Amino acid sequence: MKAETARKWIHESARQIEANKEQLTQLDQTLGDGDHGLNMGRGFQAAVEQLDQDTSDVGKVLKGAGTSLLSKIGGASGPLYGTFFMKLGAHLAGEENPDLKQLTEGFRSAVDSMKKRGKAEAGEKTMIDVFEPVTEFLETENVSNLDNLREKAEASLEEVQGFEAKKGRAAYYKEKSVGKQDAGAQSAYYILSSLVTVLKEEQ
Amino acid sequence: MKAETARKWIHESARQIEANKEQLTQLDQTLGDGDHGLNMGRGFQAAVEQLDQDTSDVGKVLKGAGTSLLSKIGGASGPLYGTFFMKLGAHLAGEENPDLKQLTEGFRSAVDSMKKRGKAEAGEKTMIDVFEPVTEFLETENVSNLDNLREKAEASLEEVQGFEAKKGRAAYYKEKSVGKQDAGAQSAYYILSSLVTVLKEEQ
Amino acid sequence: MKKIMNEPNQMVDQMLDGLVKAYPDQLKRLEDTTVLVRKELSPDKVGIVSGGGSGHEPAHAGYIGEGMLDAAVSGEVFTSPTPDQVFEAIKAVDQGKGVLLVIKNYTGDVMNFEMAAEMAEDEGINVEYVTVNDDVAVEDSTHTTGRRGVAGTIFVHKIAGAAAASGASLSEVKELAARVIQHTRSIGAALYPAEVPGSGNPGFELGDNEIEVGIGIHGEPGMEKTDLPSADQLSEKLLDEVMPELELKQGDEVALMVNGMGATPLMELYILNNHLHDLLTNKGITVADTKVGNFMTALEMAGASITILKLDNELKTQLQAPSKTIAFTI
Amino acid sequence: MKKIMNEPNQMVDQMLDGLVKAYPDQLKRLEDTTVLVRKELSPDKVGIVSGGGSGHEPAHAGYIGEGMLDAAVSGEVFTSPTPDQVFEAIKAVDQGKGVLLVIKNYTGDVMNFEMAAEMAEDEGINVEYVTVNDDVAVEDSTHTTGRRGVAGTIFVHKIAGAAAASGASLSEVKELAARVIQHTRSIGAALYPAEVPGSGNPGFELGDNEIEVGIGIHGEPGMEKTDLPSADQLSEKLLDEVMPELELKQGDEVALMVNGMGATPLMELYILNNHLHDLLTNKGITVADTKVGNFMTALEMAGASITILKLDNELKTQLQAPSKTIAFTI
Numbered sequence A, B: 001m002k003a004e005t006a007r008k009w010i011h012e013s014a015r016q017i018e019a020n021k022e023q024l025t026q027l028d029q030t031l032g033d034g035d036h037g038l039n040m041g042r043g044f045q046a047a048v049e050q051l052d053q054d055t056s057d058v059g060k061v062l063k064g065a066g067t068s069l070l071s072k073i074g075g076a077s078g079p080l081y082g083t084f085f086m087k088l089g090a091h092l093a094g095e096e097n098p099d100l101k102q103l104t105e106g107f108r109s110a111v112d113s114m115k116k117r118g119k120a121e122a123g124e125k126t127m128i129d130v131f132e133p134v135t136e137f138l139e140t141e142n143v144s145n146l147d148n149l150r151e152k153a154e155a156s157l158e159e160v161q162g163f164e165a166k167k168g169r170a171a172y173y174k175e176k177s178v179g180k181q182d183a184g185a186q187s188a189y190y191i192l193s194s195l196v197t198v199l200k201e202e203q
Numbered sequence C, D: 001m002k003k004i005m006n007e008p009n010q011m012v013d014q015m016l017d018g019l020v021k022a023y024p025d026q027l028k029r030l031e032d033t034t035v036l037v038r039k040e041l042s043p044d045k046v047g048i049v050s051g052g053g054s055g056h057e058p059a060h061a062g063y064i065g066e067g068m069l070d071a072a073v074s075g076e077v078f079t080s081p082t083p084d085q086v087f088e089a090i091k092a093v094d095q096g097k098g099v100l101l102v103i104k105n106y107t108g109d110v111m112n113f114e115m116a117a118e119m120a121e122d123e124g125i126n127v128e129y130v131t132v133n134d135d136v137a138v139e140d141s142t143h144t145t146g147r148r149g150v151a152g153t154i155f156v157h158k159i160a161g162a163a164a165a166s167g168a169s170l171s172e173v174k175e176l177a178a179r180v181i182q183h184t185r186s187i188g189a190a191l192y193p194a195e196v197p198g199s200g201n202p203g204f205e206l207g208d209n210e211i212e213v214g215i216g217i218h219g220e221p222g223m224e225k226t227d228l229p230s231a232d233q234l235s236e237k238l239l240d241e242v243m244p245e246l247e248l249k250q251g252d253e254v255a256l257m258v259n260g261m262g263a264t265p266l267m268e269l270y271i272l273n274n275h276l277h278d279l280l281t282n283k284g285i286t287v288a289d290t291k292v293g294n295f296m297t298a299l300e301m302a303g304a305s306i307t308i309l310k311l312d313n314e315l316k317t318q319l320q321a322p323s324k325t326i327a328f329t330i
C-alpha cells in the first residue's frame, strides 16, 4: 500500500460513511444514543481535510488520520478508531509501500490496542467483532483475492446481529440487543470495505 | 325571595356550572386561558358548602356566597362574581322575603359595583353584557312572567358573540374575538337562568 | 399531556408544601393559605409581596429572600390568587413601614390584588402597588386591558427588593419599581404550547414548523405565527420588537434577560443569548447584566422571551446589589 | 422537534459563546476549544475538571466556580468530548497540586478522559479520576459497561470541589469523591423523549399514557415501561429502586436531589419532592439537604430523576460548604 492509496482509503471511508450516515445514526438510535453517523461523519471529514498530500510515508498518513479522528469523533468510537489508525500508522511509520504482511501485523497491533482501550473482547457486539475476525483472516489465510477479505468482513458483520451486547451503550439493552445490528460494527465494515476497494484499485 | 330560595339559587347555579364546566373551560380556552370552568366549579362548590342552612336572612345567604366565591374563584371572575353576590347581599341585608323591586335595586347596586371593579362597560364582551341588560330589563319592564327574564338573558348572551372583546384576556384577540362566545357571559347566563328556575319554583 | 402530579386540584397545595420541604430555612407557609413567606423577615423595612397564578415557577416563590420578596401568593394554575390570600401575605410582611404589591397586568391579578390592598388599608396597613406591563406584544391603550406583565417582573422584584433592603420608604420603593416598569420591555415566542392540568387540551395549537411570536405566559395569542426561524433570525426579530419603545441609543446600558418558557433546554437559551449580545453590541449598546434561565415560565411551554431593561445608575446599582433567593442569587 | 438553533453542528460552539457572554466575570473559554474555565482560579489547590456530552445543561459549565469545578469540557450533543480537549482543560487548571477528573461512567467518556489523563501524565501532570456510576437502573457487573453516571455527579462536583477548596491533596480529594460515589444512587423516569438536533427522530418512543422508569440521560432504555402513575406512586416507585443498595436505616441522614430532565415544569418536581420527603421521614430517615431543579438534563426530555446521597459528617460538611457557581450556589 502506497501513501496515495492510504489517502484514498481515508477518502473512500469518508465517502461511504457520509453515504450511510443516516443508517449509522439509525442503528445507534435503536441500540444507543443516535449519534454514531454524526460522529463518524464529522471525524472522517476532518481526517480528509487534514491529509498531507505530499508525504510518501504511509505511517504518517494513517497516524495523521488517527489523530484527527481522535480529536473530532468523541464518544466511544473516537478513541477506538483514533487508536486503530494511530497504532496502524505507528507500525507503518517510515514505510513507503508496505506489503500485505506488514499491513497484517499493523492490524494486529492496532486491533489489540483498540481492545485494550475499550476493555473489550470479540463477541461483545462492537466494532471489534468486525476488526478481530478480519485481522485473524489476514493472519491465517492466504489472501490472494482481496474480495475474500470483503466477504469475511461482510460475514462477520452479519454475525454481529446475533450477539448480545456487553459493551457500550447497547449493553443497557441486554438480551433485547440480540437480532439488531451494532452501529460501530457497521461503520467498521465500511472502513474495511473501503480498504479493499482502494487496495484493489492499486493492484 | 326567601332565604331558602336564595340557597337554592346557589345550589342550582352550582349544578348548572358543574354540568357545563367543560363548555366554560372550552370557551375560555378559545378566548382566554382555559380555566373558567375550573374556577367557577371550584368557587360554587365552596359557596354551596358554606351555606348557612339556618338563617332566614336573604342578605346573609348571598353575602356568604359572595365571600366564598371571592376567596375561591380567583382570576378575573372571582372578584366580579364575589362583588356581585356580596353587594347584592349587602343590599338585602336583614330581609327575609324581598320582593322583585328590592331584588332589582340590589341587582343595580351589585352590577354597578362589578362594573367599577372591572373598569368595564356593557359592550366589551364580558359577563357584564349579560348582567347589565338583564338588570335594565328588571328595571324597565314589568316582569310578570319570569320566563321573559330568562329569554332576555338568553338573547343578551346571544348578542355577546358578535362583540369585540375589550376587557379581560379575550381582548388580546382583538377583532378575532368577534363571533366567539365569552366564557364569563356564558357562566353569567347560567347564574341568571338558575335564579329564574328557583324563583319560579318559589311562586 | 403527561404530568407528574396527583389530582389536578391538589397541585398547588402539594407544590407549596414541596417547596417548603426543599427550602425549610428560607420559606414558611402561612397555615391554611397559599402564601409563602420568608422564614425570617429582615427587620424594619418595606415589605414586598408578589404573586399570581401558579405554573410560572420559579415565579413567584423563587424570589422570596434577602433583597427581593418577603412573600409570594399563589393562585391556582394560571389563575390569580384571591384577595383574602393576598391580604394574609400583606399582614404577614408588614412591619409598619408599609407593603408594596407587585402585580402583573392581567385583569384578574389587578382586581384581586386591588381588593386585597383595600382590605389592608381598612386595617390601617399602608399598601401601594405597581402593575408590571412589559410585554410589547400587546398594545397599550387605556380603553382595553393593556400590555401584559411577563418576565420583566423579575427585574421589578429585584430592584424594588434591593431598595427596600437598603431602607427606602414605601413611596421611594414604589417610585423605583415604577421606573423599572417604565424602562422594561419584553417579548416572547412559543414553539410548543402548555396544557393546564385537568383541562385535557393544550392552550393553543401550532403547526410542526410553526412558532407564535408575542405569546403570553398563559398561552394568550401573540402578534403572528411564522415558520420556525433560525436562532439568529429569532433574536433579530425579538429584538426588533422590544427595542423601539425603549428608545435606546449608542452608549446606553441595558440588562438583558433571556427567559425559558418552561420546557426549553438551557442550551437553546444560551444560543439565543449569544446572538442577542452580538446584535446589541453592534448597535453600540452595552449589556451590563445578563440573566439566562427559566425565570417566568408557563408550565411546559417551549420557547423563550427576552426582556430588556434600560439602566441608569440607580437601577444598575440596585440590580446588582446582593440577593439570596432560590432562583435569583447575586 | 422544533428547536431554537442555527445549524446543528454550530450548537455547542454557539452555546459556549453564549455562556461566556452571560457570565463574563465567571467564565472564560480556552481559545479554539470547547473548554470553559473559571475566570480566576483559586490559587494553590487541586484542580477539578468535569465534562461530557452537551445537552445536559446546566451540566457541566454551570458548576464552574468557587467550591466546585475549575473547568468543564463539552462534547457534541450526547457525545463525550475528545482527549485533546480534556487535556487542554487539565493543563489550564493544574497549579502543581494535580487535577481530578470527574467522569460519568459511559464507555466514551471513560476512554476519552483516560486518554487525556495519559497525555497529561506524559507531560508530568499529576492526574487522578473517579467514575460516577449512580444509576441503579443498570446492573453493575465487571463484565459489562456497568452502571451509568447521572445526576449524582453534581454531588461529586460539590463535595470534591469543597475539599479541593479547603486545601486537600489530590489523593484526599479523590478519596472523598470516591466515597460520595459509593454512597450515591439515582434513578430516573421519562415522560417524553428528547431528540438529538439534526438526527430527525426522538431518541425513543413512549405511548400517550406511558413512562419509562430507569431511563438514562441520553435516552438509554430503562427497566420497564409502565402506565403513567400518580406523583405519589412515582415517588414510591423511584424510592424503592434507589434505597436498597444504600442500606439506609432509621436515623440515617441523606441529601436528596429531585432533578428535572429538561422539559419538566418545576411545579412537578416540587410535587415529587413533597411526597419523597414524607416517605423518607416516615422511614425515620432525615433529609438534611434538598436540591430541586434542573441539574443534569437530557435536552427537552420530560421526566425526573431522584438521587440520594447517604451522608456522614464529612460529606455533609463539604456538601453544605459555600459554593458560588451558575447553577449551584450555597
Ligand SMILES: Nc1ncnc2c1ncn2[C@@H]1O[C@H](COP(=O)(O)OP(=O)(O)O)[C@@H](O)[C@H]1O
Binding pocket: A028, A032, A033, A034, A035, A036, A039, A040, A074, A075, A076, A077, A078, A080, A118, A119, A120, A125, A126, A127, A128, A167, A168, A169, A182, A183, A184, A185, D078, D079, D080, D107, D108, D109
Ligand atoms: N468498549 C467498547 N469496545 C469496543 N467498541 C465499543 C465499545 N463501546 C462501544 N463501542 C462501539 O462504539 C459504537 C458507538 O459509537 P458512538 O455512537 O460514536 O459513541 P457513543 O456510544 O459514545 O455515542 C458502538 O456501536 C460499538 O460498536
Ligand SMILES: Nc1ncnc2c1ncn2[C@@H]1O[C@H](COP(=O)(O)OP(=O)(O)O)[C@@H](O)[C@H]1O
Binding pocket: B028, B032, B033, B034, B035, B036, B039, B040, B074, B075, B076, B077, B078, B080, B118, B119, B120, B125, B126, B127, B128, B167, B168, B169, B182, B183, B184, B185, C078, C079, C080, C107, C108, C109
Ligand atoms: N374587566 C372585566 N370586567 C368584567 N368582566 C370581565 C373583565 N375581565 C374579564 N371578565 C370576565 O371574566 C371571564 C374570565 O374569567 P376567568 O377565566 O375565570 O378568569 P381569568 O381571565 O383570570 O382566567 C371573561 O370571560 C369575562 O367574561
Ligand SMILES: [Mg+2]
Binding pocket: A028, A032, A033, A034, A035, A036, A075
Ligand atoms: Mg452513539
Ligand SMILES: [Mg+2]
Binding pocket: B028, B032, B033, B034, B035, B036, B075
Ligand atoms: Mg380564564
Ligand SMILES: [Mg+2]
Binding pocket: B033, B035, B075, B076, C053, C077, C078, C079, C080, C108
Ligand atoms: Mg385564569
Ligand SMILES: [Mg+2]
Binding pocket: A033, A035, A075, A076, D053, D077, D078, D079, D080, D108
Ligand atoms: Mg454519543
